[in-house]
Amino acid sequence: MKKLILVAGARPNFMKIAPILREIERHGSLQAVLVHTGQHYDNNMSETFFRSLELKDPDYFLGAGSGSHAVQTAAVMVAFEKVCLSEQPGVVVVVGDVNSTIAAGLVAKKLQIPLAHVEAGLRSRDRTMPEEINRIATDAISDLFFTTEEEGNRNLLAEGHAREKIHFVGHVMIDNLLYQLKKIRNSPPPKRGALIRSVLPEKYICLTMHRPSNVDDKETFSRLLGAIRELSLGVPVIFPCHPRTWNRINEFGLGELFHSIPADEVQKQVERGLFATEPLAYDDFLYLWKDASLVLTDSGGLQEETTALNVPCITMRENTERPITVDIGSNIVVGTDADKIVALGRKALNGGWKKSSVPPLWDGRASERIVSVLNGSL
Ligand code: UD1
Numbered sequence: 274m275k276k277l278i279l280v281a282g283a284r285p286n287f288m289k290i291a292p293i294l295r296e297i298e299r300h301g302s303l304q305a306v307l308v309h310t311g312q313h314y315d316n317n318m319s320e321t322f323f324r325s326l327e328l329k330d331p332d333y334f335l336g337a338g339s340g341s342h343a344v345q346t347a348a349v350m351v352a353f354e355k356v357c358l359s360e361q362p363g364v365v366v367v368v369g370d371v372n373s374t375i376a377a378g379l380v381a382k383k384l385q386i387p388l389a390h391v392e393a394g395l396r397s398r399d400r401t402m403p404e405e406i407n408r409i410a411t412d413a414i415s416d417l418f419f420t421t422e423e424e425g426n427r428n429l430l431a432e433g434h435a436r437e438k439i440h441f442v443g444h445v446m447i448d449n450l451l452y453q454l455k456k457i458r459n460s461p462p463p464k465r466g467a468l469i470r471s472v473l474p475e476k477y478i479c480l481t482m483h484r485p486s487n488v489d490d491k492e493t494f495s496r497l498l499g500a501i502r503e504l505s506l507g508v509p510v511i512f513p514c515h516p517r518t519w520n521r522i523n524e525f526g527l528g529e530l531f532h533s534i535p536a537d538e539v540q541k542q543v544e545r546g547l548f549a550t551e552p553l554a555y556d557d558f559l560y561l562w563k564d565a566s567l568v569l570t571d572s573g574g575l576q577e578e579t580t581a582l583n584v585p586c587i588t589m590r591e592n593t594e595r596p597i598t599v600d601i602g603s604n605i606v607v608g609t610d611a612d613k614i615v616a617l618g619r620k621a622l623n624g625g626w627k628k629s630s631v632p633p634l635w636d637g638r639a640s641e642r643i644v645s646v647l648n649g650s651l
Pocket of ligand 1: 283284285312313314315316318319339340345370371372373403404483515516517572573
């Protein structure tokens, strides 16, 4: 059987590989070797996600772990080279824009194994972001490009890639979203999500924040938290907190700004305030944000997921590599200006958001298109 290696390393990769693996299994003509690089390793950043996404255990766990960019990238490369040499796959498939993506891509290409990039062609044009370097470098060496929006096609063509290698397939992240949504609707709601939802009023905000540019600088982080706190005087803000962000909260002594919702002891209704939780499983968090009045984020994927479900989204970044979420979706990129965040946040809470629509091909069938192309090219 034709063999491919599918690589995932960090939380935003896991939801992208789940529908691809499901489709490979359904299709039955390809063998997928699943490699987890170990870039994310905490239980609630990795294992919990594997479970809530119904992912099989990885065939290889590389244990790369944290460290500087060089240390992390190198650790993935050294370990992944051994896997490629022993498995001899027909193609290596990488997703997204994290350090594991470029590390595995480099290894594959140096061994002359064809490389396929899922979510190719996105550009923020902000080279201070490590993800932008990972995107540009991965696309520079890829043989097959799977894109999520027309802008991705245009970027790749402008960078000199051949049209026939670019496949506009839609978005695997949305395949996963629609799959999980159906599951939530057809079975008992996820426990933690339901517990937290049960104490919230009708209007509430979901928050995620972990970009180095937002949380690593005390002044910027405090300014953003100031705006968020202001919004939280009117409604509860639920904040599943990334380990990087927790580290900064402790380091900067900002812990007293937060209340916490303890895991299994939620009983009292809350009317307002900023509530931090540990990172939530995919389904628990989806259960919360799908009904939120507003999502405040600096994530890439959540900008797209909120667009798919038409939930108002404010992105606390200066730019986005996913412009369709702004052009036709529910996303507004606002930067880190506290006054603007508060003003726009209030607008969303009062129901005054822009009309949005779902981008072309975000129909839950991207994996089907990808597997069909892979099958033909192997
Ligand atoms: C990475 C991705 C980013 C993505 C994010 C999602 C890169 C360059 N960045 O950023 O694009 O949006 O994942 O989460 O690849 N940590 C833990 N436990 C873990 C993982 C991380 O404690 O399981 C802590 C460590 O202190 C680590 C820090 O978080 O140093 C940052 O982790 P890292 O993987 O380097 O980057 P992220 O900020 O998670």
